[in-house]
Amino acid sequence: MITGMNGQDFTLLMRVEQWLYREARLLDDRRYDLWLELIDDKIRYRVPSRGCVRQGHVKDFSTWSVERELEVPDSLPLIDDDLTGLRDRIARLQTGMAWAETPPSISRRLVSNVMIMDVDEGGRLSVHSTLFLHKVRGDSRVIFTAERRDRLVPAGAGFRLQERYVVLDEVVLAADNLSLLF
Amino acid sequence: MEHSDYVAPDGSWIKPEIFSDPALYEIEKQRVFGRSWLLLGHESQLPRPGSFIRTFMGEESVLMTRDRGGRIRAHLNACRHRGYQVCQEDRGVAHRFQCRYHGWTYDSDGSLAAVPGEASIYYNEIDKRQWGLAAVARVDTYKGLIFGNFDGDAPTLEEFLGDMAWYLDVILDRRAGGTELLGPQRWRIASNWKVVAENHCGDEYHVGFAHGSVFPELGANRATPLRYAREVRPAPGHGLGINIFPDNLTPWECLKLSAASNYPPHVRDYLLGIQDEVVARIGAQRARIDLIHGAVWPNFGLVPALNTIRIIQPRGVGEVEMWSYSIVDRDAPAEVKAWMSGLSVRTFGPAGSFEQDDAGNWSAVTHSSKGTEARKHRLSLQMGVGHEERSDRVPGELGMTASEINQRGFYLRWMREMFGEACK
Numbered sequence: 001m002i003t004g005m006n007g008q009d010f011t012l013l014m015r016v017e018q019w020l021y022r023e024a025r026l027l028d029d030r031r032y033d034l035w036l037e038l039i040d041d042k043i044r045y046r047v048p049s050r051g052c053v054r055q056g057h058v059k060d061f062s063t064w065s066v067e068r069e070l071e072v073p074d075s076l077p078l079i080d081d082d083l084t085g086l087r088d089r090i091a092r093l094q095t096g097m098a099w100a101e102t103p104p105s106i107s108r109r110l111v112s113n114v115m116i117m118d119v120d121e122g123g124r125l126s127v128h129s130t131l132f133l134h135k136v137r138g139d140s141r142v143i144f145t146a147e148r149r150d151r152l153v154p155a156g157a158g159f160r161l162q163e164r165y166v167v168l169d170e171v172v173l174a175a176d177n178l179s180l181l182f
Numbered sequence: 183m184e185h186s187d188y189v190a191p192d193g194s195w196i197k198p199e200i201f202s203d204p205a206l207y208e209i210e211k212q213r214v215f216g217r218s219w220l221l222l223g224h225e226s227q228l229p230r231p232g233s234f235i236r237t238f239m240g241e242e243s244v245l246m247t248r249d250r251g252g253r254i255r256a257h258l259n260a261c262r263h264r265g266y267q268v269c270q271e272d273r274g275v276a277h278r279f280q281c282r283y284h285g286w287t288y289d290s291d292g293s294l295a296a297v298p299g300e301a302s303i304y305y306n307e308i309d310k311r312q313w314g315l316a317a318v319a320r321v322d323t324y325k326g327l328i329f330g331n332f333d334g335d336a337p338t339l340e341e342f343l344g345d346m347a348w349y350l351d352v353i354l355d356r357r358a359g360g361t362e363l364l365g366p367q368r369w370r371i372a373s374n375w376k377v378v379a380e381n382h383c384g385d386e387y388h389v390g391f392a393h394g395s396v397f398p399e400l401g402a403n404r405a406t407p408l409r410y411a412r413e414v415r416p417a418p419g420h421g422l423g424i425n426i427f428p429d430n431l432t433p434w435e436c437l438k439l440s441a442a443s444n445y446p447p448h449v450r451d452y453l454l455g456i457q458d459e460v461v462a463r464i465g466a467q468r469a470r471i472d473l474i475h476g477a478v479w480p481n482f483g484l485v486p487a488l489n490t491i492r493i494i495q496p497r498g499v500g501e502v503e504m505w506s507y508s509i510v511d512r513d514a515p516a517e518v519k520a521w522m523s524g525l526s527v528r529t530f531g532p533a534g535s536f537e538q539d540d541a542g543n544w545s546a547v548t549h550s551s552k553g554t555e556a557r558k559h560r561l562s563l564q565m566g567v568g569h570e571e572r573s574d575r576v577p578g579e580l581g582m583t584a585s586e587i588n589q590r591g592f593y594l595r596w597m598r599e600m601f602g603e604a605c606k
Contacts, residue, residue: 047533049367051272072272074227076365076508076523079533092535097394100538139549140372171272172503173369176541178533 009116016127016152017114019159024109024131027181032090035181040153040160045086047079047166047182066167078168078178089181100179105137107180124162125152131166131182135175142175144168146182185601193590194567195560198551200593201374206600207499213599214480215240219322219329219342221482221493222246222256226326226362226512232275232290238495238503239330244318245269246328249291250277254323256330257292257315268315288315325354326361343478345416345577349424352473353486356460359513364523366492366505369532373544374551375481375496376596378504381544382475382483382494383421384413384588387565392543393536396529410439411474411583414576419479419595421588425472426575433457433469440472441487445521452518456511467575477588479595489522490530500548506530506537563589 005013019038026035051072056063081089092098113130120126126149133144151163166182188206189196200206220239227235228248235246236259243259245268259267261281268279268288278295280287287296292315297308319334324347329339340347354361371378381388390397390404397404410425427436433454437443442453461469473486481494492506508526510519530537550556566585573580581587 049365053271053274074362074364076367076506076527076531078367078527078531080524080527085528088535092395095395095398097391097398098539099392099395100542140545171368173532175532176369176371176545177538178531179538 012119012125013114013116016116016125016159017111019152020111020114020127020129023161024111028107028109030104032093036087036090038159038161039083039086040155040162041083042162043081043083043086043164044162045079045081045164045181046077047168047178048077049075050168050171051075052171069171070167078173079166098179100137100177105135105180107136108134123154125154125159126150127152133180133182135180140176144170144175144182148182185597189593189597190560190563192567193594194564195562196593197557197560198553199557200596201377201548201551202499204499207496209600210496211240214596215332215496217331217333217336217599218480219320219331219336219339220480221478221491222321222328222330224326224361224363224507224509225254225323225328227273228254228328230275232277233273234269234276234279234290235273236269236271237505238493239318239332240496241498243267244330245279245315246330247290247292249289251291253291254321254328255290255292256318256321256328258318260316261286261288262294262313262315286313292317325351327354344420346420346422346478348468348577349414349416349422349471349473349476350478351464352468352471353509355463356469357456357511357513358459358463359511361509362512363491363507363509364519364526365507367527367531368506369504369541370497371502371504371541371544372500373502373541373548374500375494375502376592377544377547378494378502379477379481379483380589380592381540382485382492383419383477383592384415384423384586385584386411386413386423386475387584387586388543389584392539395539396535405584408583412573413581413583413585413587414578415570415581415588415591416578418591418598420477421591422476422484423474423583424576425474426573427470427472429466429470431470436470436472441474449518449521452514471576477592479592480599485526485530488525488529488536490526492530504532506532563593 023038048070050069053068053072093101110132111129115128116125117128118126129148131146131148135142147167149165152159153162188200222237223235231248231250231252233248237244237246244256245259246256249255259269261268263284263286266281266283268281277290278287285298289295294310294313318330320331322329322339390400410427414422414424476484483492483494489508491509495503495505497503508523510522529535563586566581566587570579570581570587
């Protein structure tokens, strides 16, 4: 896929990129209502905790994998939501008493390094992208960087998000909460 | 300023600088974090010889291990040659910890096992027995939880916990298999540690408002006392919010009045199914007590209603690192544990429905305490002064839900530990 992309592949890649940009824009614009329309009923939205652990064998770079840091025994995820969880998360913001986002944070999401890793027989896409999220709230300013591993399913002219796995580049979060979505 | 001006004699007010004065924080390092029993972790995190965890006592890095003989050890995570950390990882399995500066190597029991150049450049003159890792003076466990104390002359852990242990049993001892910890989730908050600890210890008042997003149905009734809930102070510095359900209610009726009321059927069935075991282990009286929130002096926070415990690690006078764990019954079915720990994540993780809104409160309190003008004015802790009660059903002093009885105890304990003031 990555080498020898043909014209069709490029068209698909551009459609995916445009979809991701639009999604980021909806979140920056705080249009959670429209964002939910991009979400598949079977969504699994996960942000694992990352740990500091030793690589398996120092001479074997395959054991230096990020995965080891995401699979520390007995760890807890930071977010593990299904559709109900995401809807509850967003409904809470509308109570007027979700103080961490009332008034809302100022956010800007940059999406880059978009790669289609795989397309299965059902046309479902495995897409990786890099997210740079800048959040300003009051006196505080926080930056998150992350890899997002998404599963997109074709829907009409666009896609729906069926899986998102967010690999945050943090062990101890510098942010005092995770009030925004990645 | 006289230190007697920091906290009212009856605890009914405090002065803001206790949250931001660097000189006080330096004293706290010695007299609070240097003398108290601090939560290190749980035996479940050290399942076999060689298991290790890197943790903190105050700001000091601590290496906790299970040695070759199965004994739990805690040492300062600092090489005795230059002080470099001998363990950099969060956890793992190892019997050897090698300093990456000059290579001194320690065993999982803390002893110095190898010194590069021991014969050739130390002339075999170094007595390795004298240069083991510095042991934490006291390490003890209470029903699975591991505590450490830097003060060899401190009271025993049992004395330190006192009647708090009677309450902790409700979560720690309700099943034969005990509990286990999942986590931690870790994040930084620009808050003095006491602001966070006092909130866990006794602040039911904020729940209806600060967490109003979770209880939209309360409307104007956000400060109405809860019928069966009480704040309880087993001893100053320790505090809990609990439900004391009456004897005439069945376990099912108690469950419906607790946070478990909207649990899914398989979790409710589990909780009802273990009732006989719970009653046999902790008695019918305590089986009717439901722990909601609490804190063990100084920085061990509890939110048992949502299966959460945390260590509020100080990081200087104005910052904490929150280490939040889910605590679950070890012998519960996997799907029950998954749901219970998921509840902790959804509510009290950094993305949780409650926790998201707490950090901003605590950092704002800390920030305003820095103001020269703001420091001239006392902060009120008078809710329920003189209305403390006792009950023949539970140990300690009780206040309404809400009452600031536990925060008053917290700050009076702080005065006692810091300045030796008599503690009411």
